[in-house]
Amino acid sequence: MIQLQNVSKVFQTKKGPLYALSHVSLDVKRGEIFGVIGYSGAGKSTLIRCVNLLERPTEGKVYVGGTELTALPDGKLKEARKKIGMIFQGFNLLKTATVYENIALPLKLSGVPKNEIQARVEKYLAIVGLEDKRDAYPAQLSGGQKQRVAIARALAHEPEVLLSDEATSALDPDTTEAILDLLLKINRDFGITILLITHEMPVIQKVCDRVAVIESGEVVESGSVLDLFTAPQHDTTKKFVDSLFGHNLPQSLLDSLRNKGPIATLSFVGTTSGEPALAAVSKKFDVYPNVLSGQITQLKEHPYGRLTVHFQGEDEEAVKAIRYLKEQGVQVKGVEWHDRKHKRIS
Numbered sequence: 001m002i003q004l005q006n007v008s009k010v011f012q013t014k015k016g017p018l019y020a021l022s023h024v025s026l027d028v029k030r031g032e033i034f035g036v037i038g039y040s041g042a043g044k045s046t047l048i049r050c051v052n053l054l055e056r057p058t059e060g061k062v063y064v065g066g067t068e069l070t071a072l073p074d075g076k077l078k079e080a081r082k083k084i085g086m087i088f089q090g091f092n093l094l095k096t097a098t099v100y101e102n103i104a105l106p107l108k109l110s111g112v113p114k115n116e117i118q119a120r121v122e123k124y125l126a127i128v129g130l131e132d133k134r135d136a137y138p139a140q141l142s143g144g145q146k147q148r149v150a151i152a153r154a155l156a157h158e159p160e161v162l163l164s165d166e167a168t169s170a171l172d173p174d175t176t177e178a179i180l181d182l183l184l185k186i187n188r189d190f191g192i193t194i195l196l197i198t199h200e201m202p203v204i205q206k207v208c209d210r211v212a213v214i215e216s217g218e219v220v221e222s223g224s225v226l227d228l229f230t231a232p233q234h235d236t237t238k239k240f241v242d243s244l245f246g247h248n249l250p251q252s253l254l255d256s257l258r259n260k261g262p263i264a265t266l267s268f269v270g271t272t273s274g275e276p277a278l279a280a281v282s283k284k285f286d287v288y289p290n291v292l293s294g295q296i297t298q299l300k301e302h303p304y305g306r307l308t309v310h311f312q313g314e315d316e317e318a319v320k321a322i323r324y325l326k327e328q329g330v331q332v333k334g335v336e337w338h339d340r341k342h343k344r345i346s
């Protein structure tokens with residue numbers, strides 16, 4: 001549905017050319033929610049603005065719905081952009097216009113007939129749950145309500161694609177949840193393909209099917225959210241995933257426990273695989289697994305758990321226990337022994 005082929009964007013600065021994007025290729029499939037995550041300055045805004053050509057790539061091709069936008073003359077580009085809605089961190093509402101007018105005016109400008117405008121505004125205000133605010137001004141709304149108006153404004157053009165530029169970054173956690181639920185609903189009920197950029201891993205975790213990690217203008221890793229959570233390859237991806245699971249156990253505790261058996265990080269997908277396997281370990285082997293910290297979290301489709309476990313007992317028994325867990329499909333990582341010389345577990 002959205003394809004970036006070898007897209008680069010170079011800004012000319014006083015210090016010379018700056019590659020905000022460097023040979024980026026992405027393929028977002030129809031109907032999916034695709035996230036791009038990266039730290040500040042990684043190139044996220046430039047990337048999303050290249051999709052609707054708010055920013056024109058210096059090099060490369062951009063396709064939306066099979067049309068190469070980068071090849072269109074201005075008139076046709078304007079038409080093609082109607083298929084692409086966009087929402088922003090700062091909402092971008094007209095302060096002097098009511099909620100109704102904020103949604104209606106852009107429709108009028110793009111030539112939608114008057115009776116159709118009213119029907120659409122009412123329909124999409126109902127979908128975002130703001131029928132009672134139609135005559136309010138933006139200043140009279142909360143951040144979450146402003147973003148709902150912006151979403152209704154985007155949907156009123158009945159786009160095939162919605163671009164979300166850090167849409168929840170200015171919102172508190174509860175409001176973020178509610179807006180993300182609304183994006184999930186829009187994706188599910190209208191089949192709208194969503195491309196979002198964010199620096200927040202919980203956003204990726206909650207709504208995305210696939211994700212690309214961007215750093216210094218380059219995609220350093222991409223894949224399904226599940227694959228990136230369970231087997232991150234690049235250091236930046238690991239940092240993002242770890243940010244959700246930091247354990248912060250005191251070093252003195254870890255040092256003293258390591259003398260009595262290894263400490264390992266277990267990860268598993270689904271509620272059934274990890275915990276029962278761990279419970280079986282104490283019955284099958286002469287080892288006592290103590291959970292030092294842990295979290296089971298919900299990815300869009302699957303529960304995903306990560307536990308830090310101390311295996312108290314003789315090393316030989318701990319080796320067997322860890323091997324057994326791996327056989328049960330549990331990923332075992334970061335095994336720390338007090339004496340590493342004789343341990344290899346495959």
Ligand SMILES: Nc1ncnc2c1ncn2[C@@H]1O[C@H](COP(=O)(O)OP(=O)(O)OP(=O)(O)O)[C@@H](O)[C@H]1O
Pocket residue numbers: 011012013018019020038039040041042043044045046047199
């Ligand atoms: N118009 C511009 N002129 C010059 N440099 C720019 C311009 N726009 C962006 N840049 C630079 O391009 C790089 C990527 O910027 P971009 O805004 O895309 O990053 P980002 O990941 O969205 O960051 P943030 O999360 O802080 O918004 C940065 O080094 C930025 O300074």
